[in-house]
Amino acid sequence: SQTIHQWPATLVQPVGSPLSLECTVEGTSNPNLYWYRQAAGRGLQLLFYSVGIGQISSEVPQNLSASRPQDRQFILSSKKLLLSDSGFYLCAWSGPRLWGDTEAFFGQGTRLTVV
Amino acid sequence: KQEVTQIPAALSVPEGENLVLNCSFTDSAIYNLQWFRQDPGKGLTSLLLIQSSQREQTSGRLNASLDKSSGRSTLYIAASQPGDSATYLCAVGNYGQNFVFGPGTRLSVLP
Numbered sequence: 001s002q003t004i005h006q007w008p009a010t011l012v013q014p015v016g017s018p019l020s021l022e023c024t025v026e027g028t029s030n031p032n033l034y035w036y037r038q039a040a041g042r043g044l045q046l047l048f049y050s051v052g053i054g055q056i057s058s059e060v061p062q063n064l065s066a067s068r069p070q071d072r073q074f075i076l077s078s079k080k081l082l083l084s085d086s087g088f089y090l091c092a093w094s095g096p097r098l099w100g101d102t103e104a105f106f107g108q109g110t111r112l113t114v115v
Numbered sequence: 116k117q118e119v120t121q122i123p124a125a126l127s128v129p130e131g132e133n134l135v136l137n138c139s140f141t142d143s144a145i146y147n148l149q150w151f152r153q154d155p156g157k158g159l160t161s162l163l164l165i166q167s168s169q170r171e172q173t174s175g176r177l178n179a180s181l182d183k184s185s186g187r188s189t190l191y192i193a194a195s196q197p198g199d200s201a202t203y204l205c206a207v208g209n210y211g212q213n214f215v216f217g218p219g220t221r222l223s224v225l226p
Contacts, residue, residue, distance in 0.1 A: 006158070034213070044204070044216040059213075090158055103149060104206070104214060106159040 002027035006091045006107030013114055019064075019078040021110050023091030026072065031093040033074040034104075035066055038088040050074060086114045117142045119207050121217040128195055129225050136190040136220045138205035143183045146208045150179050150190050153202045153219070162203075163190070195224045 006023045013019060025031050035047040046059045048066035056066050063082050067075045074091060089110045095102035118141045128134055138148070147166045151159040163172045163179040165188065171180040178191040192199055202221045206214040 043218045046213055049213060088156075092159075103147075103161060103164045105161060106151070108158040109156070111156065 002093075002105065004091060004093055004105055004107045006110060008110060009108065010111045011113070013081050013112065015083055015114055016080045019076070019081050019085070019112070021076040021089055021091075021112075023074045023076075023107055024072055025093045028072070028093070028095075030071060031095065033068060033072075034092040034094075035074065035076050036090040036092065038090060038109075040087070044090070048076070081114045083114050086112055088112075117145075117207055117209050117215045119205060119215050119217040121203075121205060121220050123220060124218070125221040125223075127223040127225060130195060130197060132195050132224075133191070133193050134195055134222070136192070136203050136222070138188040138190070138207075138217055140186045140188075140207045140215075142207075142209060143186050144209060145183060146210050148179075148181055148188050148208065149206045149214070150177075150188075151204045151206065153204060155201075159204065192222075195222075197224045197226045200224050 003026045032051050034049045036044045037047055038044050048056055048058055050056050050068045053068055053071055064078050091107040092104050094104045120139045122137045145167055149164045150162040152162050153159050163174055165172045165179055165181045176193040181188045200223050202219045204216055204219040206216045208214050
């Protein structure tokens with residue numbers, strides 16, 4: 001069966017420090033991968049999605065970047081964190097078609113607090 | 116642009132009640148619709164996926180219906196339990212696009 005791993009679960013970082021969140025998927029090949037952010041009391045905002053290695057699409061301009069160095073690995077990064085980067089970050093995967101066509105599965109999330 | 120709304124924003128019911136959560140979307144040309152559950156501080160758990168050609172899906176005490184023409188989906192929870200307390204989100208998939216999420220309904224089932 002397929003599983004998705006996301007870490008760390010919680011993270012407290014000072015303003016201006018770098019960020020690296022990692023997500024890996026097991027039990028499937030060529031998945032579509034996604035990074036979402038959920039701010040307190042607000043809905044889910046799609047940040048990045050990837051349909052293949054090295055292929056990254058950004059949905060909103062921001063202080064963050066994403067990379068996909070391997071088929072089932074998706075990394076969310078920042079060179080210098082801002083206070084506004086605080087939030088709950090969720091990784092997700094779906095079958096190898098655009099997400100609207102297949103079921104989506106989420107990781108357990110990373111709570112990021114920038115202080 | 117697809118927009119998804121959910122009513123009510125929050126709901127509190129006594130244990131044992133049957134309840135209905137609503138999801139509305141503006142563009143009826145959808146491919147599918149997915150219901151999720153989110154516990155506080157946790158990720159999303161997929162509950163039900165309804166393809167555009169289907170009218171409903173059932174899993175245990177959960178039943179989700181889809182009416183594309185009216186742009187609505189409902190999630191019916193039978194015989195609610197305190198363990199059902201969570202936020203429920205619907206997400207709509209349009210052809211060739213990524214899912215659009217609703218803001219969620221926060222459900223509290225009181226023992």
